Amino acid sequence: MRRTTGIMLRTITAILAVASTPLLAGQQTKAGASLPYGLEAMERPDLLPYLPANGTQTKQFITYDTSARNNSSALNFKRYAENGEWVFFDEFGPGCLYRQQMNVFFTKYTQFPNEKAHIRLYFDDEPKPRIDMTFAEFFGKDGKFSAPFTPPLAYFDQQSKDKQGKPNRLYAILYYPFAFQKRLKITASVEGGMKPFPCSWYQYTYLKYPADMAVKTWPGPQTDSPLVRQQWQDMGQDPKPVAAKAELFAQTAKVPKGGNALLLDLPGSGSLASLRLTLTPWNKDLFDKAVLRVTWDDQKVPAVEMPIGSFFGGGGDTIGAADVSGRSFRTLLFSFDARVRQFRSYWPMPFWSRAKIELVNQSASDIQEIKLEALYVPSAVRAYPRERCGYFCARRTIDISPDNALWSHAFAARGSGKVMGLMMYSMGYAMDGDEFTYIDGSHTPQIHGDGTEDDHNQGWGGYAIQQPYFGGLVNGFQGGYRLYVNEPYIFNRDITINYEHSLCGGGKTGQKMDCIVWYYLHDPAQCNLHLTDELNVGDAQSEKTHHYTVTKETWSGQTASAYDAC
Secondary structure, eight states, X not given: OOOOSSOEEEEEEEEEOOOOOOOOTTOSSOTTOOOOOHHHHHTXXXXXXXXXXXXXXXEEEEOOOTTSSOOOOGGGGOSEEETTEEEEEEEESSEXXXXXXXXXXXXXXXXXXXXXXXXXXXXXXXXXXSEEEEHHHHHTGGGOOBTTBOTTTEEEOOOOBOTTSOBOSXXXXXXXXXXXXXXXXXXXXXXXXXXXXXXXXXXXXXXXXXXXXXXOOOOOTXXXXXXXXXXXXXXXXXXXXXXXXXXXXXXXXXXXXXXXXXXXEEESSEEEEEEEEEEESOOHHHHHHEEEEXXXXXXXXXXXXEEHHHHTTOOOSSSOSOOOTTSEEEOSSEEEETTTTEEEEOOOEEESSEEEEEEEEOSSSOEEEEEEEEEEEETTTSOOOTTTBOEEEEEEEXXXXXXXXXXXXXXXXXXXXXXXXXXXXXXXXXXXXXXXXXXXXXXXXXXXXXXXXXXXXXXXXOOSOBOSSEEESSSTXXXXXXXXSSSOEEESSEEEEEEEOOSTTSOOSOOEEEEEEEEEESSTTOOSOOOOOOOOTTOHHHHHHTTOOOOSOOOOOOOOOOOOOO
């Protein structure tokens, strides 16, 4: 690889005098200040670099088949029965439920009475539910949404149709958050009693906060955020509040094949609020082989080093059959558009001594012009305290497992941080393969999926839809994505994400995938949790030593299930 000369053509620095949205009450950069939750957190994507308080956990209730088959029955809804209702979500607070993915509407395969069965949400041990609606009403079947559970925070799919043109493969997504201080219990019931309806499943993802965190329980349907709705409707534009006196840096370069260009080298402390790169020419060769390299604070290992197309959501060039380089793609936080030859990113990216961005042309094409426009916010304008925030990173993992492997490796990292999103391109992969995410040394998945199309917020294979947090350039597994903006995968020591090789789709060998993951990482190779003690539940001596007792027992009996070894 050789460095070219004479590639820096012009540099422009401008001061933008624009209004800044003030921080929320109590949300300054002071150590120990609580981060917002619920709709207030969704309003503030500029706070994404903040790592959550110790003790915050990402958790998920789900209907995956514990027999290790693929039986997605409504029987898996039930955690326990109470007063004739099936309890399928029950968590003690404080916490916030952010994501609901529900498949009970495909009437060809399931007899689940979604227009008669009721979903009920009980808060803080109240005897009366604050929400009592049919599943069809709550999730907006046939476009009949109930406020405030409405688009764009709600999505009801009706794309797949039968021979008569009627929707027949239906699923629903809801990103309206429900905060709770003491407890949130969600039940399903139908007159005459619930039955083991086939092909009915769900995923409910939420954050559980430290016990001493004060959370205001959801007060009722009058709670809403016009700002969040506007941000989602304006997908493709920067959703963050723009800081006053932000500086715009622009750099243009020519990069012949085999060459590289230094596009940004910014000393000091601050953050990059947005990036826009304009590429000429725009072709598949450069999309897949011009490498973007981002380094923070003179770290030896770049935080980003991958093809420019992959960083902004493209891929499939190594694994996958679809060429997406000529398409247009938008999410809430990044996009690319072949028509105007541009890539855009709105991830907030803090640094504390230096920001460096390079482009390495590993393609067989000369870059006639690459223009970088970066919006820089000095730390004096918006400070990100180093002890509370992480570096923005991205990693691409191309699966090299043997053909007879049981799973594909998608991502792994050490240290303390949070995973913010994943894009998957696959080849020969069955959409029924489950996600296995191991956090902080766990030997069984902390996050368990029930089919990749559902793990990526779609259903029945998925489609080439583009929503702020989910969708696909191909479908839900051959080119699908999901952003974990509200419910990031929080890790304190390490994290590993694998995807099961399911045999349900008929494929037995050769299942491969190419995954891009966006995440925030605290000081690399550091962790903030250390094992000081261990309680072994079921071991009488361990329970006695730790004064462990069980009170208010809700169920006693025997059950059989399978679990996933490492």
